Amino acid sequence: MVPCAAVHVAMLADPPLVGYRCSPMSETLSRTDPMPADDALVRVRGLTTRLGDRVVFDGLDLEIPRGKVTAIMGPSGTGKTTLLKHITGQMQADAGEVLVDGRDVARLSREGLFTLRERIGYLFQNSALLTDFDVYENVAFPLRQHTRLPEELIRNIVLTKLQAVGLRGAARLMPSELSGGMARRVALARAIVFDPMLILYDEPFVGLDPIALNQVLKLISTLNQTLGITSVLVAHELAAIQRVADRVILIANGKVVASGDPQHIAQDGSPWTRQFFGGEADGPVPFHYPADDYAVDLGLKEPA
Amino acid sequence: MTQRRSYAVGTGLFIVLGFAALAYLATQTTTLVNMDGGATYSVTASFTNVGQLKDRAPVKMAGVRIGSVSSIQLDPKSLNARVTMDINKRFDQIPADSSASVLTSGLLGDQYIGIQPGGSPENLKNGSQIILTQSAIQLEDLIGKFLVNGSPNSKKGK
Amino acid sequence: MNARVKPRNILVDGLAQIGEAGLFLPTLLAAVPRSLRYFRETVRQIWFVGAMSLIIIMTSGLFVGMVLALQLYHVLAIFGGTASTGTVVALAVYRELGPVVTALLFAGRAGTSITAEIGLMRATDQLSAMEMMAVDPVAYVATPRFLAGVVAMPLLCCVFSAMAILGGHLVGVTWLGIDNGTFWSNMTSNVHVWKDVIDGVVWKSLAFGAVVSLISVHQGYTTPPTSEGVAYATTRTVVASSIAILALDFVLTAFMM
Numbered sequence A: 001m002v003p004c005a006a007v008h009v010a011m012l013a014d015p016p017l018v019g020y021r022c023s024p025m026s027e028t029l030s031r032t033d034p035m036p037a038d039d040a041l042v043r044v045r046g047l048t049t050r051l052g053d054r055v056v057f058d059g060l061d062l063e064i065p066r067g068k069v070t071a072i073m074g075p076s077g078t079g080k081t082t083l084l085k086h087i088t089g090q091m092q093a094d095a096g097e098v099l100v101d102g103r104d105v106a107r108l109s110r111e112g113l114f115t116l117r118e119r120i121g122y123l124f125q126n127s128a129l130l131t132d133f134d135v136y137e138n139v140a141f142p143l144r145q146h147t148r149l150p151e152e153l154i155r156n157i158v159l160t161k162l163q164a165v166g167l168r169g170a171a172r173l174m175p176s177e178l179s180g181g182m183a184r185r186v187a188l189a190r191a192i193v194f195d196p197m198l199i200l201y202d203e204p205f206v207g208l209d210p211i212a213l214n215q216v217l218k219l220i221s222t223l224n225q226t227l228g229i230t231s232v233l234v235a236h237e238l239a240a241i242q243r244v245a246d247r248v249i250l251i252a253n254g255k256v257v258a259s260g261d262p263q264h265i266a267q268d269g270s271p272w273t274r275q276f277f278g279g280e281a282d283g284p285v286p287f288h289y290p291a292d293d294y295a296v297d298l299g300l301k302e303p304a
Numbered sequence B: 001m002t003q004r005r006s007y008a009v010g011t012g013l014f015i016v017l018g019f020a021a022l023a024y025l026a027t028q029t030t031t032l033v034n035m036d037g038g039a040t041y042s043v044t045a046s047f048t049n050v051g052q053l054k055d056r057a058p059v060k061m062a063g064v065r066i067g068s069v070s071s072i073q074l075d076p077k078s079l080n081a082r083v084t085m086d087i088n089k090r091f092d093q094i095p096a097d098s099s100a101s102v103l104t105s106g107l108l109g110d111q112y113i114g115i116q117p118g119g120s121p122e123n124l125k126n127g128s129q130i131i132l133t134q135s136a137i138q139l140e141d142l143i144g145k146f147l148v149n150g151s152p153n154s155k156k157g158k
Numbered sequence C: 001m002n003a004r005v006k007p008r009n010i011l012v013d014g015l016a017q018i019g020e021a022g023l024f025l026p027t028l029l030a031a032v033p034r035s036l037r038y039f040r041e042t043v044r045q046i047w048f049v050g051a052m053s054l055i056i057i058m059t060s061g062l063f064v065g066m067v068l069a070l071q072l073y074h075v076l077a078i079f080g081g082t083a084s085t086g087t088v089v090a091l092a093v094y095r096e097l098g099p100v101v102t103a104l105l106f107a108g109r110a111g112t113s114i115t116a117e118i119g120l121m122r123a124t125d126q127l128s129a130m131e132m133m134a135v136d137p138v139a140y141v142a143t144p145r146f147l148a149g150v151v152a153m154p155l156l157c158c159v160f161s162a163m164a165i166l167g168g169h170l171v172g173v174t175w176l177g178i179d180n181g182t183f184w185s186n187m188t189s190n191v192h193v194w195k196d197v198i199d200g201v202v203w204k205s206l207a208f209g210a211v212v213s214l215i216s217v218h219q220g221y222t223t224p225p226t227s228e229g230v231a232y233a234t235t236r237t238v239v240a241s242s243i244a245i246l247a248l249d250f251v252l253t254a255f256m257m
């Protein structure tokens, strides 16, 4: 295992920081591969998923372009988290395929999947820091698990990443001592220790105050612009999305119902976008959970 | 990682403590204590009845353990029980005319062989036979006698 | 992980959980070779489930030995057999009380904390996060705790039993006045290494350690990701472990007799 195949300068903070590009267990997915002709990093085709009685995806097709920030929006419970889990191979679809960097995720062996995951950063809805370890060890965790780097180098990488998210000073705090925004930034630092090709953010803005929200927002665009990391952003905040995303995909009822440029998608005229971005209570997404006839339930009318 | 090392040390101590406890239980509270270390010499004795005496029962002198029973066999000629005892070499000053009895520790305890010293200048040695013996007192016999003879303060049986 | 239905009958539920835990065993064992990479984690867990249980195990052992000696002395006095007090304490502790009481305490002290810890890791997505960092959570979280329980339980049982003998001696000899020599010599001529110490203190407690850790880890691993789920899971650990310990004890005793 050759640590740190290449070293490049990341303009994440000032003064410029050195970001180590460390090779995980395998070189097969290294970013130094010649760029495939395909400019979509993730390609989802005909994805159909049933969970219990519910059809979550019904022939979903979408593409995530390389090097861009793509926002995925949709009402709660449409399966945005489920989609991210399909991309990382944590869940299997009933039909259809998910290609990441040209590879069918569902057909990867366990090792192949793990190798792929080392190239994907995932920011969980609730940070998911390991409660046993302090901030430093949380960020160091993937390095310790997959490399045999000397302690000095690990320290360098961890501090670089923590500096990038502005939390170098918090290295020795425990996760229980962090605020929600700090925890999310630590999780982000952990997600980028291996300089992934793809970062998936699951609702990174929920529960953040405006300052913390702006900090996370700034990090997302810095990571995308300086390192060229492809980003998938699941969020509900259109205003925030308009500031970072290159493209928005709106999912509802298991299908893509609208997609396009974030500045104009709200005005594209479809009933979905009108309800979703207009925040109307009723529309294609019904206000009422499916139920029997109201009058029958109240006993005012004989059942048909 | 000093933190990690301290876990390792603590865990090590815990494991050592556990094994020490096991070693204590196994060697200090079981019949292993009675495994006579060192060389022994064997002596025989004949009893008309050994009662509940078993192999490896202790052989004691003045209450101190000096060896153990190694075998109990019926002598086909005399129809007596022939008991062979292994006695620790440290106790090689036992007079040859000592006597052996089958005794019971407590009222219901296990039986063992007690040796009462005689006065001969000769000592027992490997292969010697103890001539003077007293057999086990049978509890059934005692109770039988007691019931037949009656006793002033005996209560009725069941 | 389907959200579990609230248990209607805690006993039936406990039995069902034991069955499910049994089905989890192959998964755990299959991860043993992979978990050797995380040997340090196993060591750390032995510290948490074993060494951290020492205080409660030692105190309980001492008191169990003391009360046994006190009770048995008075029963044996009826037959004039108080000399056997030490023997009976030792036999009762080595064969039954040592392994069983240690296992029950272990389930309450270490088992519940294993379940709550893994359950909370599940609820806060830490297990999924490990999956995402290409670390197998069974090998990293579940198996080390299971192995730690299997290792710690017999060691705790040895300590418990030694403390019980000490307690029995304290009450029997120091308090009730049995002759010290009689106490030990009676014990040492009736207690056997293999039949009593090894079969009871070692083998039985090894089996209990495996069962309790298996149940605790399984409960944690399949906890529904809610705070209520974690609470139910810890209760289930105690109920299912207790049933399993007592039932298995009967079976093992029947085989060893």
Ligand SMILES: Nc1ncnc2c1ncn2[C@@H]1O[C@H](COP(=O)(O)OP(=O)(O)O)[C@@H](O)[C@H]1O
Pocket: A051, A052, A054, A056, A074, A075, A076, A077, A078, A079, A080, A081, A082, A083, C001
């Ligand atoms: N393991 C599961 N079993 C059954 N249903 C599930 C499971 N996980 C998620 N769901 C359901 O799938 C739907 C999509 O969930 P999710 O992807 O979390 O939605 P979102 O992230 O868009 O809010 C929800 O209705 C949820 O109840």
Ligand SMILES: [Mg+2]
Pocket: A080, A081, A082, A125, A202
């Ligand atoms: Mg979600």
